[in-house]
């Protein structure tokens with residue numbers, strides 16, 4: 009693994025080498041042995057077999073028995089290297105048996121699947137997991153996913169998805185780690201450690217796939233698959249950061265993205281796949297395309313036909329083709345015509361075989377059933393519940409209406425998502441099942457007893473526009489002490505190809521909530537959705553708002569515990585929450601502009617006199633109708649207690665190369681309940697060769713404090729943490745002044761400053 013890339017060899021990198029070697033349990037001797045075995049196999053393989061290793065075949069996520077004799081014959085001839093979505097254990101075993109026993113060189117197949125936020129035990133959607141700001145939860149969740157998925161012979165997951173997402177219209181924001189490169193990088197490491205375990209060759213470890221490489225989340229207008237136009241600095245400093253963290257953590261594979269970047273589709277992008285991934289980062293696993301993304305380069309207008317697509321993709325460094333068959337059809341011709349070389353093909357096959365060796369597939373190709381009983385085990389469900397609790401973000405809590413008291417009395421449970429087991433699992437959950445899912449209605453009944461819970465959905469599904477269920481719901485609300493409304497989006501409204509131009513509560517939900525509010529009873533809105541939703545009037549009409557994302561199998565018990573104070577809402581927003589779609593893109597780490605918005609200059613549209621004279625003097629960058637602030641900032645989330653921040657201190661006022669600076673503050677729990685605060689460290693580089701964001705997250709800590717307890721938080725910053733790409737595309741740390749904040753979200757905090765010196 010090559011570690012020297014533009015700039016220095018940092019302590020962090022030295023640590024990452026050890027982590028990488030540990031994660032793969034690969035010593036230098038092991039690596040040498042693997043390379044020798046690869047070379048020996050390669051020297052005997054025919055051209056057809058080599059091309060076969062680059063082919064991934066499969067079925068759609070739903071088909072369970074799709075293995076034809078034709079497919080088996082192709083495996084027998086060594087024409088397929090990998091499958092996706094083979095979900096019948098007998099099929100997996102039979103295909104592997106044919107590959108091992110009957111194909112020319114007995115090369116094992118690698119079976120892949122989208123195991124994104126759980127296999128049978130479903131955790132919150134990745135955006136919800138990011139809201140935990142807790143890498144241990146993420147690591148535990150992906151470890152559990154690996155243990156469960158591997159019982160089906162799946163040794164490769166198409167996760168983690170590491171696309172920075174700044175546009176909640178984009179349906180795949182649900183699968184993302186949010187808008188911030190630092191938080192996303194922390195999560196990237198945790199996912200990879202969890203999936204791959206301490207030893208990738210263990211039968212319960214599965215290879216991770218960092219996807220979608222790259223910048224897929226920057227699709228114009230939040231419309232899926234759309235074009236991306238972006239500076240290389242932005243690409244490197246923001247969008248590639250979590251992918252680099254994944255490489256440092258030992259991610260075994262990468263998947264290219266569907267989009268093009270500055271005119272070049274990712275699946276044919278040599279800059280991404282060779283210059284950055286291989287040469288700068290030293291990646292030596294393999295890269296798979298996304299589903300048909302190689303041949304989609306024709307529609308992009310980048311390739312004339314399938315043969316051209318195969319040439320472009322293979323030349324750019326894409327090792328395995330998912331579903332489309334351009335490599336199978338044309339790589340041999342391209343080699344014969346001198347447009348591609350056997351040496352290049354050997355490199356692709358070497359990368360694929362290396363991962364198969366690291367997974368131990370050559371020595372133990374078949375699935376082991378010793379851990380079958382772990383599926384949906386008590387321990388897995390407990391972890392899923394804790395993950396959901398920590399993902400819940402309390403957005404509003406007027407007059408401390410939450411937590412509710414258990415002795416309180418009559419609860420009206422209303423809304424289309426109160427008892428919708430399939431919907432609460434969220435996007436990309438092919439294997440999670442409604443029958444295993446615990447909904448809020450079932451959990452509330454179990455917790456409070458049937459007699460206290462009146463469930464009247466009012467609406468059958470989230471998009472329903474009919475109001476015929478309203479009357480009964482309103483009657484129930486009038487008889488209750490408190491109304492719990494479970495609304496949001498069905499699972500299918502986010503995820504791939506499910507972008508929305510309007511991200512409000514769909515259907516008649518808003519109307520129903522307004523009617524319920526008129527009853528005068530406290531209304532607690534629990535949102536289950538794959539993205540932040542614009543809430544409009546609801547913000548003022550709900551007494552409390554709890555964002556539950558799509559919380560997974562144990563969503564019901566997790567929400568119940570939080571509503572009744574058995575647990576505290578643990579999450580903070582991993583994305584900025586807009587007031588309206590018109591503000592999008594809106595993200596905390598934006599640039600300042602020459603006329604930054606401020607309260608003094610902002611005049612609301614209705615306050616501008618008719619016929620007013622236009623002048624540019626004193627104007628700033630804002631919207632006349634919406635101002636410049638979001639509904640809720642990045643990092644935001646309330647708790648059931650209150651915290652006081654005091655005495656920010658820096659260990660020195662200047663930071664020299666090779667040195668570090670310590671930043672501390674005192675945090676006190678000033679409320680009556682224990683609570684966990686997520687203390688966040690932000691910086692701002694005041695002047696740069698390229699202008700710098702108004703704030704950048706550089707650290708966070710979870711702090712559990714008892715009532716009245718005070719603790720000191722401390723963060724260490726190294727010059728390397730302040731680096732960025734300058735105009736000459738060098739990664740630099742520039743001398744100059746920095747602001748620093750310790751606070752509870754991206755819009756608050758105790759402020760101080762230091763200087764970076766030469």
Ligand code: NOJ
Pocket residue numbers: 122166219298299504
């Ligand atoms: C398309 C999606 O973009 C990708 O994330 C997924 O892994 C593949 N299909 C395989 O299902």
